[in-house]
Every structure is written in C-alpha cells, then in structure tokens.
Amino acid sequence: MSMIVGLIDYLRGNEKKSAVVAKERLQIILAHERAGRGTATPDYLPALQEELMAVIAKYIHIDRDSFKVQLEKHDQYDVLELNITLPDKINSRV
Amino acid sequence: MAKVIVVTSGKGGVGKTTTSASFSSGLAMRGNRTVVIDFDVGLRNLDLIMGCERRVVYDIINVINGEVSLKQALIKDKNCDNLYILPASQTRDKDALNLEGVERILDELKESFDFIVCDSPAGIESGAFTAMYFADEALVVTNPEVSSVRDSDRILGILAAKSKRAVEGLEPVKEHLLVTRYDPKRVNTGAMLSVVDIQEILRIPLLGVIPESASVLQASNAGTPAIHLDKSDVAEAYRDVVGRFMGEDLPMRFISEKAGFFKRLLGGH
Ligand SMILES: Nc1ncnc2c1ncn2[C@@H]1O[C@H](COP(=O)(O)OP(=O)(O)O)[C@@H](O)[C@H]1O
Numbered sequence: 001m002s003m004i005v006g007l008i009d010y011l012r013g014n015e016k017k018s019a020v021v022a023k024e025r026l027q028i029i030l031a032h033e034r035a036g037r038g039t040a041t042p043d044y045l046p047a048l049q050e051e052l053m054a055v056i057a058k059y060i061h062i063d064r065d066s067f068k069v070q071l072e073k074h075d076q077y078d079v080l081e082l083n084i085t086l087p088d089k090i091n092s093r094v
Numbered sequence: 095m096a097k098v099i100v101v102t103s104g105k106g107g108v109g110k111t112t113t114s115a116s117f118s119s120g121l122a123m124r125g126n127r128t129v130v131i132d133f134d135v136g137l138r139n140l141d142l143i144m145g146c147e148r149r150v151v152y153d154i155i156n157v158i159n160g161e162v163s164l165k166q167a168l169i170k171d172k173n174c175d176n177l178y179i180l181p182a183s184q185t186r187d188k189d190a191l192n193l194e195g196v197e198r199i200l201d202e203l204k205e206s207f208d209f210i211v212c213d214s215p216a217g218i219e220s221g222a223f224t225a226m227y228f229a230d231e232a233l234v235v236t237n238p239e240v241s242s243v244r245d246s247d248r249i250l251g252i253l254a255a256k257s258k259r260a261v262e263g264l265e266p267v268k269e270h271l272l273v274t275r276y277d278p279k280r281v282n283t284g285a286m287l288s289v290v291d292i293q294e295i296l297r298i299p300l301l302g303v304i305p306e307s308a309s310v311l312q313a314s315n316a317g318t319p320a321i322h323l324d325k326s327d328v329a330e331a332y333r334d335v336v337g338r339f340m341g342e343d344l345p346m347r348f349i350s351e352k353a354g355f356f357k358r359l360l361g362g363h
Pocket residue numbers: 103105106107108109110111112113216274275276304305306307308310311314328
C-alpha cells in the first residue's frame with residue numbers, strides 16, 4: 001500500500017525532498033530528547049511538596065492525592081505548578 | 095573585561111578548528127588582544143592550521159602542572175600581531191586537563207587579553223566539557239546534516255545546564271549559531287538542510303554561514319588560517335562573522351547559489 005502511495009507520489013513529482021525528511025526527523029527526535037533532559041526533576045521537589053502540604057493542612061483538610069507539585073520546563077522559563085483540589089465543603093479548622 | 099569564547103559542536107570534523115583559527119585571527123586583525131587555546135589534548139591540530147607547529151615547545155599541560163610559565167608556552171602568531179596560540183599536549187592524556195588548572199590559566203590570560211578563544215575537541219566527554227565550562231559565549235559550529243544538528247542541540251543542552259554560568263546561576267552563556275560547509279546549490283535542490291531549517295530547529299541566533307569550499311583545504315595545506323585567503327568566499331564569510339560578533343549589522347552572504355557564467359552573461363543575478 002505505502003509502496004503504491006510512494007509510487008503515485010513519485011509519478012506526480014511530489015516525492016518529499018530529502019532535506020524535508022531530515023528536518024521532520026530532527027524535529028521529532030529533538031523534541032523527544034529535549035523532553036528527556038527536562039524531566040530530571042530537581043531533588044528539592046519532594047521536600048518542597050511535603051512542607052507545602054504541611055502548611056496547607058494547617059488550614060484546610062486535604063488528602064495527599066489532591067495535592068500535586070510539578071515543574072514544567074519551557075524555553076525561556078520554568079513554571080512551578082501547585083495543583084490542589086479542594087474538597088466540596090472546605091473544612092476550615094477554625 | 096576579557097571574554098572567553100568556546101568553539102564547540104559535539105560532532106567531530108564539522109569545522110571547529112578551522113573556525114577557531116580564522117575567528118581568532120579575525121578578532122586580532124581588528125586590534126583585539128586575542129589568544130586561541132587548543133583543548134584537543136592528544137589530537138592537537140590547531141598548531142598545524144595556524145602554521146606554527148614547528149615552534150611548539152611547551153603546551154597547556156606543562157603550564158597547568160607548573161613546569162613552565164604561560165609566557166613560555168604562548169606562541170606568537172606569524173600573521174597577526176595581537177594573536178597568541180596556546181597548544182594542546184600531544185602526549186599526555188586528556189584527564190591532565192583539570193578544571194582548577196584551566197581556571198587558573200584563564201584567569202591569568204584575562205589580565206592581558208581581550209578575547210580567549212577555546213577550540214573544543216569533539217564529543218561531550220571531559221575535554222569538551224572543560225573547554226566549554228568557563229565560556230561567556232559559544233560558537234556552535236553546525237553542518238547542514240542531521241547528526242551534526244542533533245549533536246549541536248545536545249551541546250546547547252549542556253551549555254544551558256552544566257556550564258559554570260549555569261551552575262552558578264549567572265547570566266546564561268551567549269550562544270551563536272555558525273553553519274559551516276554550506277552548499278547553497280544542494281540546498282536549492284532540496285538535498286541539504288537550509289540555514290533557515292537549522293535555525294528553526296536549534297532556535298539560537300545565527301552568527302554566520304561559511305560556504306563549503308576547496309580553499310579551506312588549500313589554507314590548511316599552507317598552514318594559513320582561511321580568513322587570510324585572497325578572493326575567497328570562505329575568507330569573506332569569516333570576516334563577516336567577526337564583524338557581526340563585534341556588533342556590526344552585516345547581511346548574510348553566500349547563502350544563495352552563485353549565478354553561473356551564462357546567467358551572468360544574460361543579466362541574471
Ligand atoms: N567551509 C569548509 N569547506 C570545506 N571544507 C571544510 C570547511 N570547513 C572545514 N573543512 C574541512 O573539514 C575538515 C574538518 O575540519 P576541522 O576544522 O578540523 O573540524 P573539527 O575541528 O570540528 O574536527 C577539515 O578537513 C577541513 O579542511
């Protein structure tokens with residue numbers, strides 16, 4: 001099948017130029033490799049999460065699962081994201 | 095304040111040493127006190143490209159080990175008044191090049207030079223790492239070819255994460271893309287990545303494009319950096335690169351096909 005498509009492309013003269021193929025391959029592999037470099041989470045993240053959770057637990061009752069700390073890498077900056085899902089009714093302790 | 099510039103690439107054979115020789119010569123020709131250091135311990139070549147191989151007596155490892163002074167090891171360039179070469183060791187192993195020793199040398203050089211150009215070895219091992227660690231700016235030499243572009247990306251990752259500037263949280267290393275061995279003819283037929291493609295992928299500012307040219311071999315045969323050649327695209331392209339590096343706003347040249355004889359005859363461009 002793909003051979004036939006390839007043949008049609010070839011006959012129509014829209015066979016991809018090799019430089020285009022090169023560029024596409026590079027974009028895919030580098031996106032993958034860059035993401036791999038980024039996922040090395042800084043080693044302070046778990047401790048930070050524990051401490052933040054302890055502070056928040058002083059005021060709001062939350063479970064462990066509803067609390068997430070994430071570091072997202074961008075080109076020019078990183079974003080530290082806190083994601084806290086609050087229970088339906090906030091059980092304030094005071 | 096002296097600037098440390100690393101010429102790096104990851105991949106071997108892309109034109110780092112050719113570039114180090116011409117770039118440092120170009121800086122010196124403009125009156126900057128310049129020193130170029132060969133970091134390729136065990137595979138020294140910069141001396142050949144600069145044409146000073148027979149004047150090498152001491153090398154960077156001798157200086158690091160305190161066996162001789164920097165002054166004794168520096169070789170004055172034969173073409174430029176303001177240029178000195180610090181050769182790599184041909185006999186020691188690359189681990190002799192430690193970070194503390196290199197830092198001491200760079201600090202001493204900073205007192206008497208404006209620019210310190212570091213010709214990196216290939217790879218991402220200790221030699222390449224040592225060459226880039228202290229850099230303020232980096233020339234990332236890239237050929238229009240998949241493995242070279244990928245390796246450059248890898249080097250950019252290391253510069254951004256592991257260089258001294260990165261580790262100490264200072265302003266990041268200033269990165270410059272230098273595309274070399276460029277063949278506009280093959281780019282036009284779609285057989286070679288274009289400079290726009292490469293820039294889109296690597297996403298760093300373009301400092302220049304050096305065309306593929308037989309004159310580079312001629313220059314290395316003679317032991318004269320390519321920037322000194324007469325009537326050569328490569329020489330002019332390297333002079334433009336130095337000009338841009340010094341802040342001049344120069345248009346990119348040698349990125350489109352030269353008009354053939356008949357085209358010129360018929361008034362084409
Ligand atoms: N612009 C160019 N045109 C043609 N050949 C080149 C060009 N730049 C470098 N070369 C050749 O490529 C080879 C590798 O160059 P070199 O500067 O030693 O690379 P590296 O230091 O990155 O290993 C040499 O044979 C050199 O003559």
